[in-house]
Amino acid sequence: MTPGPLRSAAALFGLVALALTACASPGTTTPDAVSPSTAATATTAPPTTATSAPTQKDVMKIEIRISGQLFTATLADSAASRDLVAQLPVTVEMVDHGGVEKTGPLPSPLSLEAQPAGADPDVGDLGYYAPGSHVVLYYGDQSYFTGIVVLGRMEGDAAERIAEMDGPVTATLAIAGS
Template sequence: MRVSLVLLVAGVLTACSSAEGPASPSSAPAPSTRAPSGAPSEARSESEDTGTRIRIGFEGGQVEATVLDTPAGRDLVAQLPLELDMSDHGGVEKTGPLPRELSTDGEPTGADPDVGALGYYAPYGDLVLYYGDQSYFDGIVVLGRMEEGFDALGRIDGNVSVRIEALEQP
């Protein structure tokens, strides 16, 4: 019993007297400046700064956009012209099913699209027009950017039919 008590006291004193701090990594890790694997990066490649110009027409207006020169963007352009019935989701986006899935090769596993982004929700195969702020969500692929006038989509209650066509030949 006496030996056990001596060992216990010695262990406590050793743990309390360590001047170097804990030996195990119990403190919080330093913040990382790298995006997690598969997360979107802030840097855009040169191919993402160019693309195909399109027009999105809907009752009460139209908006022009640029589809990025990426595998998913090229797949979208190959399906044009399109007529889609789109539903409103959360007061921030209109979504509608595409006739065929788009390639997601080389794309991050998700994205935080900017207001005005043209996107693809891969799990459902939907084209998405972001007229409001959507936070990061797995499955989102940013396809491009709409220009001024996209806010008119937010003033349309509920569903909307859109026609999408290329303004130039890819």
């Protein structure tokens, strides 16, 4: 071969590489060099995520005492939950509503920052009813309702035990272990 055809082949290979680079989809990696050996080794790294497992400090547990019984709840990390913790310890006079929940007024309203307009709490959830500034213990099936904020979850058989408590109760909420 003469130098002319080599130069033409190299120019053609460069144009093909340039065309492939221009047509590449966003987010794909193209080789920096135009040699077949480097092109074969180029890869695209999988995307990374910035998620991490919750640490011990992210988990906030509270105790709820009613009629000599102790219940534990784990709070979600939210502005409303942090506001609740700031009010603890607190004693709340609670009444039954609809055979599915016990509710009672808190001394101060909780933040609704980053909360949806309402929620559909599950049996065993600890909630907040914003229009009345009430803490709520769900022991029955409550459907979606505007103004409900789920603060966390009661542990074990708490919902069943609370369901067995007839009438009004006095509940004391405190940070677990305090």
